[in-house]
Amino acid sequence: MAEFSLSLNEDQLQLQKWIHEFAVDVIRPAASEWDEREEFPFPVVEQAAEIGLYGWEFMAEAIMNDPTGITLTMAIEELFWGDAGIGRAIMGSGLAAAGIMASASQEQVMEWVPQCYGTADNVLLGAFCASEADAGSDVNAYRTRATYDEATDEWVLNGTKAWITNGGIANIHVVVAVVDPKLGSKGHASFIVPPGSAGLSQGQKYKKHGIRASHTAEVVLDEVRVPGHCLLGGKEKLDERLARVREGKKGNAQAAMQTFEATRPAVGAQAIGVARAAYEYSLEYAKEREAFGRKIIMNQSIAFMLADMATEIDATRMLIWRAAWLGKNGKFKNAEGSMAKLKAGRVSVWVTERAIQILGGYGYSREYPVERWHRDAKIHDIFEGTEQIQQLVISRAISGLRIE
Numbered sequence: 593m594a595e596f597s598l599s600l601n602e603d604q605l606q607l608q609k610w611i612h613e614f615a616v617d618v619i620r621p622a623a624s625e626w627d628e629r630e631e632f633p634f635p636v637v638e639q640a641a642e643i644g645l646y647g648w649e650f651m652a653e654a655i656m657n658d659p660t661g662i663t664l665t666m667a668i669e670e671l672f673w674g675d676a677g678i679g680r681a682i683m684g685s686g687l688a689a690a691g692i693m694a695s696a697s698q699e700q701v702m703e704w705v706p707q708c709y710g711t712a713d714n715v716l717l718g719a720f721c722a723s724e725a726d727a728g729s730d731v732n733a734y735r736t737r738a739t740y741d742e743a744t745d746e747w748v749l750n751g752t753k754a755w756i757t758n759g760g761i762a763n764i765h766v767v768v769a770v771v772d773p774k775l776g777s778k779g780h781a782s783f784i785v786p787p788g789s790a791g792l793s794q795g796q797k798y799k800k801h802g803i804r805a806s807h808t809a810e811v812v813l814d815e816v817r818v819p820g821h822c823l824l825g826g827k828e829k830l831d832e833r834l835a836r837v838r839e840g841k842k843g844n845a846q847a848a849m850q851t852f853e854a855t856r857p858a859v860g861a862q863a864i865g866v867a868r869a870a871y872e873y874s875l876e877y878a879k880e881r882e883a884f885g886r887k888i889i890m891n892q893s894i895a896f897m898l899a900d901m902a903t904e905i906d907a908t909r910m911l912i913w914r915a916a917w918l919g920k921n922g923k924f925k926n927a928e929g930s931m932a933k934l935k936a937g938r939v940s941v942w943v944t945e946r947a948i949q950i951l952g953g954y955g956y957s958r959e960y961p962v963e964r965w966h967r968d969a970k971i972h973d974i975f976e977g978t979e980q981i982q983q984l985v986i987s988r989a990i991s992g993l994r995i996e
Contacts, residue, residue, distance in 0.1 A: 594659035596917045598910065604663055611667050614645060615674025623675035626805035627964055632761060633678050633805050634715070640682050641712045648709045651686055661920025662913050665861035669909075672865030676968035677805030679862065684757040684806060685709055688718025690855050691766040695782045695824040704784050708764050719762035721753040721811050728755070729981040732776045736813060738769035738783060740827070745820040747783055749813045752795060755975070759809040760794020763787045767813065771830065778837045781830050784822040791816035802967035855976060856929035857915040860936035863972035864908050867940040870947035870965040871901045878950055888950075897946050904939045911935050927982075927989035934982035937972040944969040 600608065618639055626633040640646035654664040671679035685708045692704050708718025727733035736751025749769055753759065765785040772779035785792055795810025820827060875898055878889035888894050915932035918924050944966035948955035955962045973979045987995045 594917070594921070596914070597660070598913060600662070600666065604660075604666060607663065608666055608670060611645065611670040612673070614640070614643065615670055619671070619674030619678050623678060623805075623961070624964070627675075627677055628804075630799065630804040632758075632807040633681050636678050637681055638712075638715050641710075641715050644712075646682050646685075646709065646715065647712070648689065648706045651689060651705075651709075659920065661857075661916035661918075665857055665912055665916045668858050668861040669865040669868070672862045673869045674865075675805065676862065676866050676965075676971075677803040679865065680757065680803050680806035683858075683862075685716075685718035685762075686858075687720040687757060687855060688762070688764060688766045691720040691722075691768075691782060692784070692824060697824075697826060700784075700821075700824055704764060707787075708762075710763070716763040717758045717761060718764045718766065719756050719758040719760075719811065721756050721759065721765055721767045723753065723755045725752065725754045725810075729978055731780070734768065734770050734777075734780065736767065736769045737773075738767075738771050738781060740771075740820075741817075744817075746817045747820065747823060749783060749785070749791075749816040749818065751813050753811040753813070755798065755808060756811050758807055759811040760792075760797075761807055761809075765792060765811060766824075767811075772834055775834065775837050779834065782824040783818055784824065785813075785816060785818055786822065789816055789818060800971075802964070802969070802971055856933040857912050857919060859972060859976050860908070860912040860915070860932040863933075863936035863940035863969065864905060864912060866965050866969050866972075867901075867905050867908075867936075867943040870944040870962055870969075871898070871905055873962060873965075874898065874901075874947040874950040874955075894950060897950060901943045901946055904943065908932075908935050908939045925989070927986045930977070930982040930985040930989075933972075933977065934979060934986065937969075937974075937979060937982075940969040940972050941966075 618636060622633065622636050626636070637646055644650055654667060658664070668679070668683060671682055688708045689705045693701055696704070707716060710716030724734055724736065727735070736749065736753060739748045741748055749767060751769065753767065764787065767783045767785055768780055769783060770779055771781045791814045793812045793814070795812045797807070797809040800808060823830060878894050878898060879887055881888045889898070911932040915928040918928050944962065947962040948966055951960060951962055954960050957963065977985070984995060
């Protein structure tokens with residue numbers, strides 16, 4: 593187990609520099625165009641794949657070979673400093689990969705995770721399908737069903753998933769479905785829907801407030817048949833787990849929540865990347881912009897805002913890195929992952945709002961990037977567990993009580 597440290601090692605510093613340069617040279621120049629187009633930025637993702645930034649090998653190196661847990665969050669911050677929509681497009685397949693790793697056997701991980709990314713010559717996408725129109729944070733309300741057909745050793749999936757990153761355009765869809773509705777969230781399981789499976793289609797594509805370069809859509813499952821080996825973890829383990837739950841014994845955490853818990857520090861890193869972008873831009877603006885015969889940063893009202901922005905960003909990053917380390921080393925005690933995401937979402941919205949205030953009318957104009965950063969920030973208060981859900985998780989952890 594690695595000792596907790598806020599100092600990046602030489603490899604991490606080199607990686608940070610490499611990703612930052614990609615963000616400067618490739619992501620930033622393309623950000624406004626893809627935000628306006630509201631389309632998945634395949635050319636940018638292909639460039640990321642060419643240099644090895646988009647791919648399962650990069651994710652494996654960042655996650656499995658890093659005892660600190662900090663490498664991935666550091667990398668994500670740099671990508672989202674470049675642009676949140678494009679950053680989400682590059683990192684979106686990682687949620688599918690996390691969904692696989694949360695439940696799958698080692699053989700399934702090796703088979704399916706690479707197919708969430710493809711190769712530099714053939715970029716593929718993954719999608720993690722959990723939320724539904726009437727069931728986002730309320731995982732007990734999922735309605736998508738998976739029924740086992742013993743005669744053919746197939747699972748039949750029916751339902752509609754909502755708000756899915758890469759939904760419908762992905763090659764691999766990881767679907768969380770109900771196998772026993774009597775057991776609530778303990779009656780869920782995760783399934784791989786392979787490419788070209790009959791009955792899977794894209795529903796409506798959402799027109800979003802922010803992160804508009806990231807594709808978000810419904811995934812419709814109509815009598816989708818998948819082979820038995822596409823049940824993550826296998827039927828034997830599923831049957832054993834369901835039997836324990838029916839007997840009143842403690843079952844494993846259900847699939848969607850396992851995935852979300854593992855990714856919350858990463859979501860916090862996304863948010864703080866956006867916040868840092870807005871802070872740095874408004875700082876430079878304040879040092880150059882003149883009003884009443886002097887630079888506006890010479891006014892305490894502006895300077896103190898920037899001081900608070902810098903302080904909040906640094907404090908939040910420490911929470912994120914602590915959570916990443918604790919998660920990697922199995923040391924979560926008081927929902928530290930949720931703490932990091934809660935704080936990061938709040939800070940990102942607040943910092944980007946302050947950035948608009950510092951730029952004044954220009955900050956409200958689409959000719960300047962701060963209004964886009966403000967739009968991009970808000971989603972971090974919502975997806976993968978709203979602000980209020982994070983408060984609920986934290987309050988239960990610190991009290992040991994089932995607070996409703």
